[in-house]
Amino acid sequence: MRVLMSFFLCLSLVACQNKFISEMNNDLDSLEAEMTEVEAKLSKLNPDTMRSLLDSIDFDMDYLELYLDEDTLSRNIAIMVGSYSDQTRNMEKWIKAFKDHSIDLDYSKAQLKSLREDVNNGLVPIELFNEYKPSEAKAISSLKESSSSIVVWYDSNLRRYEYLKFKVDSIVGKQVQ
Secondary structure, three states, rough: OOOHHHHHHHHHHHHHHHHHHHHHHHHHHHHHHHHHHHHHHHHHOOOHHHHHHHHHHHHHHHHHHHHHOOOOOOOHHHHHHHHHHHHHHHHHHHHHHHHHHHHHHHHHHHHHHHHHHHHHHHOOHHHHHHHHHHHHHHHHHHHHHHHHHHHHHHHHHHHHHHHHHHHHHHHHHHHOO
């Protein structure tokens, strides 16, 4: 009789454990879905494009130095050329922020993967998981928010570059003709 009771007790514990593992995996699935959303946002951005624009600005500034005949520029042209040149700092900061953000994203993905492995191996009790989950959700939420900022910053850099590039090209066109 004791053997039979022990058997049912073990069976019920295993079933309960499987239920908790399933619930924890469902929670991890939702967190990983949010991470996939963040990755999709960032996959549309290309840091090489930004590096290419930096090269273009450097080339244009060298070209302006060589071909501007005047020693002094009008105030408006000087401000515009200065703004165009100064844009490099903002682009370089964006490239660094994108790189750092990508590292944070990879770290969070690795954390979720490791947590899932521990859950599936039965190493994480539900109580401990319930302590981990809010901090992981907060980290992912923070990544989502900063990803949105990085996308806006990227688009802003592109629009500003295109606006100023047009202005610089018009100056170069006037000076070379």
